[in-house]
Amino acid sequence: MDKNRTYYPPKLADRFLEFYCLPELLEQIQGDAYEIFYMDLEGKGLAYARWRYIFHVFSFFKWRNIGLSKFMNQKSTNGAMIKSYFKIGWRNILKQKGTTFISVFGLSCAVGCCIVAYLFIANIWFKGLNQPHKDEIYQLVYSAEEAEGMVTYGTVAEPIAELIPDNLNQVKNQTQVLLEFPLLIQNNESFYQRSLYVDPSYMEMFEYRMDFGYPGALNESDQVILTKQLSEKLFGDMHPIGQELALVVNGEERLYKVGGVLADLKDMDMFTFDLLVNLESHPNIKPDIPLKDTWSRELWTFIQVEGEADLARIDSELAEFTQIQNQVNPDKPYAKMGLIPYPEIIYNVGKIQRGVRDFLGIGPQILLGTIGLFILLLAVFNYINLSVLMASKRLKEIGVRKVIGSKRGQLIFQFLSENLLICFFAIFLGCLMAGFIFLPGFNEIASKNLQIDLLRDKNIWIFLGGMLLAITLISGLYPATYLSSFKPISILKGNQKIGSKSGFTSVLLSFQFTLAIISMVAGIAFVQTNYINAQRDWGYSSDDKIIVNVPESKDYIPLKNKLSALSSVVEVSGSQDYVGSWIREKEVFLGDDKYEVNFLTAEANYPEMMDLELKQGRMFNPELITDTQESILVNQTFLDQVGLDFPFEQEVSIDSVDFRVVGVVDDFHTTFFSNSIEPMVIRASPDTTFNYLTLRMNPGSAEGSMESVKKIWHETVPRGFFDGKLQTEVFEREIADVNGITRLILFSATLSVILALLGLFGLVSLNMAAHIKDYCIRKVFGANVGDLSKKLLKRYVIIWGAAAVVGTVVSSFLISTFLDSFFAFHSGVGIVPIGSALLVLFGLIIGTVASQIWKVIKANPAVILKSE
Amino acid sequence: MKGYHLGELEELVLLIVGILNQEAYGVSVVEEIKGQTGRKVNISAIHTVLNRLEEKGLLTSAMGGATEERGGRRKRLFSLSASGRAAINEVKEVRNRLYDQLPPLALDFSHG
Numbered sequence: 015m016d017k018n019r020t021y022y023p024p025k026l027a028d029r030f031l032e033f034y035c036l037p038e039l040l041e042q043i044q045g046d047a048y049e050i051f052y053m054d055l056e057g058k059g060l061a062y063a064r065w066r067y068i069f070h071v072f073s074f075f076k077w078r079n080i081g082l083s084k085f086m087n088q089k090s091t092n093g094a095m096i097k098s099y100f101k102i103g104w105r106n107i108l109k110q111k112g113t114t115f116i117s118v119f120g121l122s123c124a125v126g127c128c129i130v131a132y133l134f135i136a137n138i139w140f141k142g143l144n145q146p147h148k149d150e151i152y153q154l155v156y157s158a159e160e161a162e163g164m165v166t167y168g169t170v171a172e173p174i175a176e177l178i179p180d181n182l183n184q185v186k187n188q189t190q191v192l193l194e195f196p197l198l199i200q201n202n203e204s205f206y207q208r209s210l211y212v213d214p215s216y217m218e219m220f221e222y223r224m225d226f227g228y229p230g231a232l233n234e235s236d237q238v239i240l241t242k243q244l245s246e247k248l249f250g251d252m253h254p255i256g257q258e259l260a261l262v263v264n265g266e267e268r269l270y271k272v273g274g275v276l277a278d279l280k281d282m283d284m285f286t287f288d289l290l291v292n293l294e295s296h297p298n299i300k301p302d303i304p305l306k307d308t309w310s311r312e313l314w315t316f317i318q319v320e321g322e323a324d325l326a327r328i329d330s331e332l333a334e335f336t337q338i339q340n341q342v343n344p345d346k347p348y349a350k351m352g353l354i355p356y357p358e359i360i361y362n363v364g365k366i367q368r369g370v371r372d373f374l375g376i377g378p379q380i381l382l383g384t385i386g387l388f389i390l391l392l393a394v395f396n397y398i399n400l401s402v403l404m405a406s407k408r409l410k411e412i413g414v415r416k417v418i419g420s421k422r423g424q425l426i427f428q429f430l431s432e433n434l435l436i437c438f439f440a441i442f443l444g445c446l447m448a449g450f451i452f453l454p455g456f457n458e459i460a461s462k463n464l465q466i467d468l469l470r471d472k473n474i475w476i477f478l479g480g481m482l483l484a485i486t487l488i489s490g491l492y493p494a495t496y497l498s499s500f501k502p503i504s505i506l507k508g509n510q511k512i513g514s515k516s517g518f519t520s521v522l523l524s525f526q527f528t529l530a531i532i533s534m535v536a537g538i539a540f541v542q543t544n545y546i547n548a549q550r551d552w553g554y555s556s557d558d559k560i561i562v563n564v565p566e567s568k569d570y571i572p573l574k575n576k577l578s579a580l581s582s583v584v585e586v587s588g589s590q591d592y593v594g595s596w597i598r599e600k601e602v603f604l605g606d607d608k609y610e611v612n613f614l615t616a617e618a619n620y621p622e623m624m625d626l627e628l629k630q631g632r633m634f635n636p637e638l639i640t641d642t643q644e645s646i647l648v649n650q651t652f653l654d655q656v657g658l659d660f661p662f663e664q665e666v667s668i669d670s671v672d673f674r675v676v677g678v679v680d681d682f683h684t685t686f687f688s689n690s691i692e693p694m695v696i697r698a699s700p701d702t703t704f705n706y707l708t709l710r711m712n713p714g715s716a717e718g719s720m721e722s723v724k725k726i727w728h729e730t731v732p733r734g735f736f737d738g739k740l741q742t743e744v745f746e747r748e749i750a751d752v753n754g755i756t757r758l759i760l761f762s763a764t765l766s767v768i769l770a771l772l773g774l775f776g777l778v779s780l781n782m783a784a785h786i787k788d789y790c791i792r793k794v795f796g797a798n799v800g801d802l803s804k805k806l807l808k809r810y811v812i813i814w815g816a817a818a819v820v821g822t823v824v825s826s827f828l829i830s831t832f833l834d835s836f837f838a839f840h841s842g843v844g845i846v847p848i849g850s851a852l853l854v855l856f857g858l859i860i861g862t863v864a865s866q867i868w869k870v871i872k873a874n875p876a877v878i879l880k881s882e
Numbered sequence: 883m884k885g886y887h888l889g890e891l892e893e894l895v896l897l898i899v900g901i902l903n904q905e906a907y908g909v910s911v912v913e914e915i916k917g918q919t920g921r922k923v924n925i926s927a928i929h930t931v932l933n934r935l936e937e938k939g940l941l942t943s944a945m946g947g948a949t950e951e952r953g954g955r956r957k958r959l960f961s962l963s964a965s966g967r968a969a970i971n972e973v974k975e976v977r978n979r980l981y982d983q984l985p986p987l988a989l990d991f992s993h994g
Contacts, residue, residue: 041945045955046908046925052951053909073926078933 021060023051023067031071036081043074095424096431103432106408113400113780116772118440120393121489123765124386125444125481126452131386132477133453133464135379140473141371142284143357145220147318150186151356154315155366156336156348164349166362168369169312171343172299174335175213178315182331184323189216190293191285191314191370197262197735198289200248204735207244207288209261211296219318220284223277226255231273232292239274239290262733265566266297281463284359284370309343314370316356328353377835378460381755385762388529392766394489395522396773397436401429401493402519403780412497413505425498433490434482441482455761459754492518520809523777524817527855530763530770531821534851535843536829537763540756542847543833543840547752550839553682554593555625558716559741560709561592562727565734570703573730577707580722582715587623588704589616593684594744602695603667604656611652611693612684613668618698621647621679623710630660631677634698642700646673650681652693666695673697686748690838708741716740755836767858774810775862782806782866790875802870807863814859818852825851886940886969891923893973895931896940900962900970907947907957908932932960940966 022028028044035043047070054063107114145151154174157166175190192211197204210216217229217239225245231237238259245254249272257272270291293299298311319328332351340347354362363374405412412425449466457464466474562577564570570588578586591597591614600613618634618641626633629650634641646666653660665672681691711719717740727736739746782789789802826843833840888896898914899906906914911928915921935941940963947957962970 041955042908042958043929045948045952045957046929048953048955049909049949049951050912050925070925073924074929076926076930078930 021055021063023048024064027068027071031074034075034080036079039079039081043079047071047074099428099431100435102428103435106432107435110404113404113776114436116776117393117397117400117436118443120396120769120772121437121440121485122443122447123769124390124393125441125485126447127389127762127765128386128481129444129448129466129474129477130452130456130464131382133448133466133474134382134456134460134462136473136477137281137462137464138374138379139360141282141360144282144470145284145356147219147221148356150318150321150323151219152317152319152353153356153359153370154317154332154351155354155369156339156351158347158349166352166366167312168314168354168366170315170351171309171339172311172313173308174339175315177335177338178317181334182317182328184320184328185317186320187215187219187318189213189219189316191216191316192293192296193285193287193314194263194296197733198259199262199267199733200257200259204733205247206735208286209289209291210285210287211291211293213293216290219316222279222283225275225277226253227272227274229274232290234271234273235292235294236268236270237273237292238270239276240272241276241288242278244288245272245275261291263297267733268295268297270295278463280465280467284356309339310346312368317353325353381758381832385533385758388533389762389765389769390485392526392529392769392773394485395526396769396776397489398492399519399522399773400776400780401433401489402496403777403784405429405493405497406780406784409500409505412500413502416500416502417506422498426494429494429497430486430490433486433494437482437486437489440485441478445478456758459758519777520813523773523810524813524820526770526773527814527817528821528824530766530855531817531848531851532825532828533759533763533766534854535821535825535847536832537756537760538847538850539829539833539841539843540759543837544752544756546841547687547837547839550683550687553627553680556594556741556744558711558713559624560711560716560720560723560738561594561741561744562707562709562723562736562738564588564703564705564707565731567703569731569734570707573727574707576726576730577709577723580709580719580726582712582719582722583709584712585619585623585710587617587620587708587710589614589620589706589708590699590704591615592706592708592744593624593682594741595684597684597694600668600695604664607656609652609655609693611695614684614694614696615699615701615704616696617704618642620698620708621696623708626682627680629678629680631675633677636698641676642698644671644673645676645698647677647679647696648675649679649691649694649696651691652695653678655693668695668697686745687837687839688748688752716742752836767854770855771858771862774859775865778806778810778862778866782869786870786873786878789870790873790878793870794875794879799867799871803863803867806867807860810859810863814856817855821851822848886972888969888973889931891927892931892935893970894919895928896935896962896966896970899932899935899941899960900967904959904961906960911960932958935966936960939963940969 031044031047032040047067050070051063051067054066142148153168154170155166155168156170157164172190175188178185178188189212194209194211195206196209198207198209212232214230214232217232222229225242227239229239231239238261240248240254248254248259249257254272254275258269259272260267260269262268319325329352332353336348336351354366359370360374362369363371415425415428445466453464453466456462468474562573564573574586574588577583593614597612597614599610602609602611602613618636618638622633626647631647634645634647638645646668648666658664660675660678662675665674667673679696683691684694709723720738720740723738724736727738728734789805792802792805825848829847830843833842894915895911898911898918901918902910902914908925908928911932912923912925915923915928932941932943936943941960942963943958943960945956946959948954949957
């Protein structure tokens with residue numbers, strides 16, 4: 015018999031028996047079943063015994079043996095308990111309207127901020143992942159040996175797409191994608207629009223919801239599909255289908271009809287575009303060009319494989335393409351071709367050159383994430399502090415419940431369920447706040463199109479659910495465990511001191527103050543920097559100047575002549591790039607040393623006309639032909655960098671031509687203050703055509719002349735995009751960007767101060783409510799306002815002091831790094847931001863305390879002391 | 883006439899419990915039925931019958947006799963109650979009375 019004990023009846027069946035069987039019958043039934051099992055084991059072997067055991071378990075599964083009713087009973091009492099937990103919680107919430115408001119308001123603001131931050135971050139990381147075929151789509155890439163090592167490119171040679179159907183098995187669909195910025199002309203207006211030239215199968219591989227038309231519209235090569243935004247911009251309320259528009263690529267104009275309009279993409283598509291165009295209609299895609307030329311042209315290529323495709327096989331088949339390519343195009347050999355799964359494109363940003371996405375924008379993500387976290391922490395701390403304090407009114411409840419027999423777990427559950435209610439409200443309100451207040455504001459600042467899409471976005475539900483759980487636990491666990499740990503005897507005797515003075519509350523409060531200080535410092539520092547930058551000298555005079563673009567060199571001379579003829583124009587000068595924009599870079603040599611400089615090529619009168627400030631030497635003389643041959647101007651930074659004093663005899667060599675430095679101009683800002691000033695070389699070019707014309711106008715007439723300039727421009731260049739602007743407005747976009755960020759930071763600073771203040775107010779007023787008799791007795795004995803305030807204020811001033819120290823250190827480190835990442839020129843975190851942040855906070859503390867002291871002053875001690 | 887309405891299996895189990903005398907529980911009843919009549923009965927059916935008989939008051943039961951092969955679980959030992967014995971007697975009497983009324987084989991027409 016001993017050996018039998020090594021075998022046991024099947025576990026699952028056994029457990030099933032224990033699960034369903036009535037407890038009072040279980041012992042005999044299970045015993046009999048075991049006995050038969052061992053009998054069978056002895057007589058007929060293990061397998062038979064087991065089978066029989068299972069059979070028996072099921073044959074015992076009879077109504078009279080089943081005790082499932084016990085579970086039902088248990089469940090129903092549990093349900094009642096949970097119901098009563100929530101009922102008590104609800105009543106408590108109603109009883110404490112003020113503090114509940116503070117908690118819910120704070121938490122919902124925080125939730126709103128977090129939702130915005132989440133959407134922003136999710137928008138970057140989950141972009142395009144709502145495509146149904148996303149797991150079947152791959153992008154073709156290749157790697158090649160470059161000077162700096164192996165580089166992977168996201169584009170492949172154009173003819174490879176033609177090889178795919180014959181050579182790659184298991185490929186269902188394929189498309190090429192070419193991003194262009196053609197000039198779109200419609201109804202005499204012209205715009206540059208991001209256009210994707212794609213194969214018609216693009217619309218099968220990627221699915222879009224359509225507002226108008228149908229996805230197959232691209233099968234006609236003269237049809238385009240617009241995004242909703244573009245359609246509204248072009249056609250307004252008109253029905254867009256069938257409308258005509260023209261696209262100009264490389265000077266070649268083609269007519270198209272609108273074949274469809276996509277529903278709002280909500281910024282969630284992998285590709286950013288305004289319209290989709292059939293690739294065949296691209297002027298470069300011609301059958302009659304040399305083979306090698308087609309191979310050297312590269313574009314994005316995507317394939318869609320069959321469900322269970324063997325990727326290793328496709329990889330090996332791609333090797334053939336590599337061979338073909340390397341035969342046709344031996345100058346630029348591929349080392350290896352590969353596939354990138356569509357959902358992983360985002361993780362390859364930075365590893366792949368010329369990829370679909372080449373920019374992650376980690377900085378803004380961190381900024382927004384930090385703001386969300388700050389606000390969330392502030393709100394959660396408020397909540398923790400207040401709920402501990404509020405519980406002081408419920409000590410007796412805890413005591414009585416414990417005496418009656420509540421377990422600690424049940425009390426914790428009670429507190430957590432109240433928490434859950436509050437957090438649920440907060441999340442609900444937070445969604446509303448985010449949807450109706452924060453998101454519209456943010457979208458405007460960031461020119462984004464983020465939306466809470468509860469119907470289609472599964473992730474937002476996960477996020478909200480996670481938030482609910484996390485906030486509930488983080489904010490509830492400490493109060494719940496702390497409050498439920500009290501001994502009933504000391505509660506009921508009245509000895510239990512609740513932790514209004516506990517270290518934990520102080521730590522949380524100082525943490526809140528620190529956060530408030532940091533965010534205020536950030537806000538003030540940004541405003542200060544903006545103010546200083548607004549006053550900053552640009553290094554030249556931007557008044558009375560208009561810049562216009564010249565799309566094609568043939569237009570230059572007529573445009574220049576016609577514009578010069580305008581009465582308000584004083585002087586005209588051409589330049590390749592203009593001051594106030596990006597200026598191309600060039601390598602120059604001074605002796606054997608190589609320098610990377612900004613290289614501005616312009617007409618000889620350009621520096622003088624721009625009112626650049628001459629420090630040493632002379633400007634170009636337009637009369638001197640030699641100036642266009644061998645003279646350059648440099649800026650001060652260049653001089654500093656090469657470490658020479660003007661004048662120097664050494665010549666600067668550019669493209670192996672030697673130039674003499676004839677003058678030094680003071681540094682000026684050609685790009686916004688986010689970039690530092692680079693060394694610059696200005697050359698008077700002998701060329702007769704330039705990319706830009708700068709007009710100097712009669713003083714004060716620049717803005718008024720804009721219309722006539724535009725008119726002349728359009729007369730001269732009938733099919734072109736007018737990109738004229740005032741010299742004073744060259745930084746307009748950057749300034750708007752920075753202003754947006756400033757508003758964002760100011761907003762979060764305000765919010766964090768409000769939250770910290772609300773928390774403080776709640777704490778002070780609850781403290782006061784608990785000790786009002788104390789204060790009244792002091793008053794009766796003759797304490798004056800000063801004494802009372804001192805007593806109440808002391809603790810908060812200490813906390814303020816601690817927070818001030820930590821906040822100063824952290825913010826001077828954190829915020830200056832932060833400013834550095836935005837500006838090359840900024841005010842730094844000096845005494846102004848820190849000092850004013852500390853003062854504001856101190857003032858708010860004084861104000862809050864004063865409001866409570868006022869209550870004591872107004873109170874009649876007799877009334878309060880009489881009442882019990 | 884007051885009657886004990888016993889099913890066929892119930893009657894059999896009742897008898898076996900009586901025979902086993904203090905040693906009757908699920909498995910032993912099954913074994914005994916198999917030994918005495920050659921009939922294979924499912925253990926769950928026996929449990930049902932035993933419980934039903936106990937509810938009818940024909941059997942009494944007590945827990946006892948844990949053994950190793952039962953995993954240390956006790957048996958529920960059944961024994962005949964007074965009314966159980968009365969029931970057996972009555973059933974037997976009824977049987978006998980009916981049996982006695984059978985016509986003698988001599989009148990069988992097959993002999994005629």
